[in-house]
Amino acid sequence: MTHHDETASAVRPLTLSWVNRHLKTDERILTTETLHGGITAEIRKLTIGARDGGTRALVLRTFVNAEHAEDSLHREADALTLLTETAVPAPALIAADPTAAHCEHPSLLMTHLAGRTILDDEGAEARVPLLARQLAAIHALRPTERPRTYTAWTTADTVVTPKGADATTWAAAIDVIRKPPPPYEGRFLHRDFHPGNVLFAARSPSPAPPRITGVVDWATTSWGPTDLDVAHCSTNLALLHGPEWGLRFAEAYEEAGGTLAATAHARRYWQVRDALAFSEEVASVSQPWRKAGRTELTTRAVEERLDAYVTTLMTTPT
Template identity: 30%
Template structure:
């Protein structure tokens, strides 16, 4: 075993990794990966049969998350199996320790994909188009028999107008909309946490999508809305709208867009005042402030209310 440090998983975890891959393998190196804020993620290089292979180990150490969803390791393992088995650019599951008995906490071992997260691309048009095209491919996968189903993180009926907003009247309208009837949709495989930090790139092309622990069957609009929300906070409303246009272009006429899902994705984050996502700062993004996040959320929210009105007018004229 290599010397223990903050960049190294515990010895018991490394032993489990080796035994899961090849008991005769040797650990070459380990590295703590940036971006994971709800679990501990390491890359592990093993030398086995004369070659070096790269793996990723995720340790679920968030007690509150595990209390709400004790099957996290099983969920991610099955999500990876489903995604990889359906030809998506996802890691391949190698092993998982659901109970945490062997590893201390629930743990998942998967292959490591090539590429890296890009948050400041040289060409934003290509970048947004790639994000959209990759998501359309995920939604093309059927999920009728996938065991996990979409649910909202917030109880919509108990939500209140956020005190931090400068547009309480518009938020009142948002809550009315989201408590109204849901549009019809055809369930598909959704990532449930699709945003730029979970997408890997090689050059101008998406090389993979990671962090599948929340994947489930549900409305495609939830993935679209979640990514749009992240883009609105990271870059502004224009980028969120450009992503939507690219998605609609790739999805074609079979997909029916409804802004309802954008709004539902928005209210699902109403746990408190919006703040700068730690994953962005861990990956080198600068210049964002909590004040700017509040301003961008309000602008995005206002754009959604306007989009709902336009969408309703369009539907009435059909």
């Protein structure tokens, strides 16, 4: 979803000046659109016009009051630089100001990719294999310089058990992540790969199979187990479409050539760890989904789906 601003005045003055310095001499910003869906950053699409009448689009990400903004923008800039030499469809980096030396807030400017996010239940059957194939391709990358090791997003002491959830089941799930993480072979991770960060080609008048046009938000790229990325997308799918979709994504990932942990116990560790991390941020996760049209996904509805998914993980034989 987008909100149209009539002019570039929606961009703060220092940031606007910084953006203009990275345009061609005959270009100017014509309009801006606020792109909804970001949790930690303001995201705007900038339509750039040239004297000859031609236009192009850029995307401006601005981190306002966000922790670790400098680190996130350095990671994203490094990732976008790496991805320019790969087949992974990602934006191209134009400029970055991680320390807000030139802008009001830490910012990053990049090219705009065609396509849209799709969060609807309809068509999930066709999209999930594409998501799995794309994630396997990301994990196949071998960067010359590794990003920093992943950071866990929850601890056993900070998990929030949803109201009405079975206390015994959740206590058992929390005990799973009290143990040290299983050994793993590190891979390049997106770390926040989910349907909200994947763009699909816009619908055509005639029925056509879905096609991924881009993967965005590379601000948390990390080095770690493939299971962690798979678990994160699985949890998102479980909350968007139902618990069974979380399990189906892991299967689709392997069918796409991806490799997961060798044992079921190790796989469950990563699945449970990611699912429990969502317990602390259900409200912030569900809000952009509702703005994107999934109005039925209230905070309470998502809590109930999370409870169902954690229960499924804990009761599935290993």
